[in-house]
Amino acid sequence: MFTLIVAMDEERNIGKNGWMPWHLPDDLKQFKARTLNHTIVMGKTTFAAIGKPLPKRRNLVVTHDLSIEEKYPGVEGVFDFQEYLKRNWNTPEEIFICGGSRIYAQALPYCHKLVISWVDGVFEADTKFPAFDESEFEVESIEKHEGFTVKTLRRKVSDA
Numbered sequence: 001m002f003t004l005i006v007a008m009d010e011e012r013n014i015g016k017n018g019w020m021p022w023h024l025p026d027d028l029k030q031f032k033a034r035t036l037n038h039t040i041v042m043g044k045t046t047f048a049a050i051g052k053p054l055p056k057r058r059n060l061v062v063t064h065d066l067s068i069e070e071k072y073p074g075v076e077g078v079f080d081f082q083e084y085l086k087r088n089w090n091t092p093e094e095i096f097i098c099g100g101s102r103i104y105a106q107a108l109p110y111c112h113k114l115v116i117s118w119v120d121g122v123f124e125a126d127t128k129f130p131a132f133d134e135s136e137f138e139v140e141s142i143e144k145h146e147g148f149t150v151k152t153l154r155r156k157v158s159d160a
């Protein structure tokens, strides 16, 4: 199953100049705690900004660059993202979708769970999280932190 994890402000902003528009070490800490020892999936732009695989996690990078694994040891390339999403959406393993915007947009329909850090305020930004219908999800938990609130949403089971 896929869990999407993102930090966004009150206008769904998520990025500026290839990085996050805010400095929230506590949010990075909770990201680490949740993703440690799991598989994480990110787009090439997000990975390039980090510059190296994140330790103690299986790092999958979505890209058209077939030589990514040679360039960055410790990274596994995903070259056909739609096929990857279709093949893995129903696995028992929890796989974290970590952005950026283009990865979120493609993965959202396949995600059972969204872990959203809602950052207080509105920031200058150049990248947004895609618009989504919150009514398709129910709130599982809410955790208030200094400067942000982590809301965990679970996709409602369809009656169809």
Ligand SMILES: NC(=O)c1ccc[n+]([C@@H]2O[C@H](COP(=O)([O-])OP(=O)(O)OC[C@H]3O[C@@H](n4cnc5c(N)ncnc54)[C@H](OP(=O)(O)O)[C@@H]3O)[C@@H](O)[C@H]2O)c1
Pocket (backbone or CB within 6 Å): 005, 006, 007, 008, 013, 014, 015, 016, 017, 018, 019, 020, 042, 043, 044, 045, 046, 047, 049, 062, 063, 064, 065, 078, 079, 080, 081, 082, 098, 099, 100, 101, 102, 103, 104, 106, 127
């Ligand atoms: N606030 C947050 O929680 C958060 C989290 C993550 C990222 N971000 C921000 O989001 C921004 C980056 O987002 P972004 O949308 O520009 O980039 P991105 O989603 O990180 O990466 C886009 C790249 O991924 C590859 N890609 C995407 N779809 C693909 C597909 N179907 N098949 C093959 N390759 C595919 C392409 O790489 P190639 O060009 O190599 O083929 C594409 O250029 C940054 O500002 C970052 O800081 C924010």
